[in-house]
Amino acid sequence: MIFGVIAYTQSNDTFLDYSNTDEIFMLVVPIFALTGVLMSNVLFKQMMNNSSKMEGLRAKLMRFQTASLVKYALIEGPALIGIVAFFNTQNLAYFYIAGVLLFYLYLLRPTKDKIERGLQLKGQEKDQFNRLDQTIP
Numbered sequence: 217m218i219f220g221v222i223a224y225t226q227s228n229d230t231f232l233d234y235s236n237t238d239e240i241f242m243l244v245v246p247i248f249a250l251t252g253v254l255m256s257n258v259l260f261k262q263m264m265n266n267s268s269k270m271e272g273l274r275a276k277l278m279r280f281q282t283a284s285l286v287k288y289a290l291i292e293g294p295a296l297i298g299i300v301a302f303f304n305t306q307n308l309a310y311f312y313i314a315g316v317l318l319f320y321l322y323l324l325r326p327t328k329d330k331i332e333r334g335l336q337l338k339g340q341e342k343d344q345f346n347r348l349d350q351t352i353p
Contacts, residue, residue: 232308241301245310248294249317256290259283264334273341274352280335284326291321 236242263283267276298314301307331337337345344352 227303227306230306230308230311232312234309236307239305239307241305241307241310245294245298245301245313248297249313252290252294252317253320256287259290260287268336273337273344276335276337276341277331277352280326280331284324287324288321291317291324295321 234242260283263279263286267279267283270276270279295314295317298310298317301310302314332342332345335341344350
């Protein structure tokens with residue numbers, strides 16, 4: 217996000233153009249963005265399918281953390297490519313794509329409810345997760 221702000225402030229003569237199909241970035245950035253979002257969801261679900269069979273809350277939380285980091289990386293990568301494309305071409309279309317991806321990344325931030333739903337916590341594990349003053353064994 218900081219790189220995007222720096223790129224925007226350093227740019228001169230920016231423009232918004234969706235019609236320049238000769239530009240390679242006009243094909244690459246949207247394809248990477250869509251692929252990143254779709255693959256992040258597929259890999260997250262695939263990694264989380266096995267978590268309900270795992271023993272112990274700590275192992276499940278570690279799996280959730282790993283799956284989330286992979287998901288975030290697959291969204292952040294295309295956003296950075298969009299910012300680099302904007303920096304090279306001054307076309308705001310790439311900056312907007314990167315902005316949408318970063319906003320989506322913000323919406324994916326982990327919350328207590330999302331973690332409970334993602335891990336399908338029940339019974340003792342849910343009680344253990346809700347005890348904020350105790351460490352998880």
